[in-house]
């Protein structure tokens with residue numbers, strides 16, 4: 001049991017972000033956070049903006065993602081988000097600035113504001129900040 005692993009690939013339209021063998025992961029699926037262990041039933045699901053947590057030998061690694069899809073087939077997990085950054089890659093100050101910008105827009109509601117776009121930018125920034133902190 002303990003040596004059963006998941007093979008995970010995280011690939012965006014731009015690049016391969018991660019590829020590794022892990023014990024389990026939790027992803028922000030469209031219906032809410034979803035855990036995947038070895039032996040999981042075949043699955044295809046949409047993903048929301050949020051944080052992926054990968055567990056391996058007592059170590060947690062977090063990746064911020066925005067949207068996309070995940071496929072699980074026979075312990076092979078393929079995650080295809082629109083954007084993804086590992087915690088180590090995230091520029092925390094940039095994410096804080098993006099969060100403040102989005103919050104200001106949503107508060108001031110200037111003429112012609114695309115509120116959905118500002119809300120999506122806010123959620124991406126929050127996910128990045130959480131991933132840096134190692135939480136979801």
Ligand code: ATP
Nearest residue numbers: 083084085089090091092094095098121124125128
């Ligand atoms: P910003 O306003 O700071 O550009 P954004 O949410 O508009 O943030 P995205 O459009 O989601 O940015 O992403 C554009 C590219 O920049 C993607 O490749 C994404 O991985 C990368 N990226 C965005 N924010 C960060 C960050 N804080 N640290 C590292 N890479 C980031």
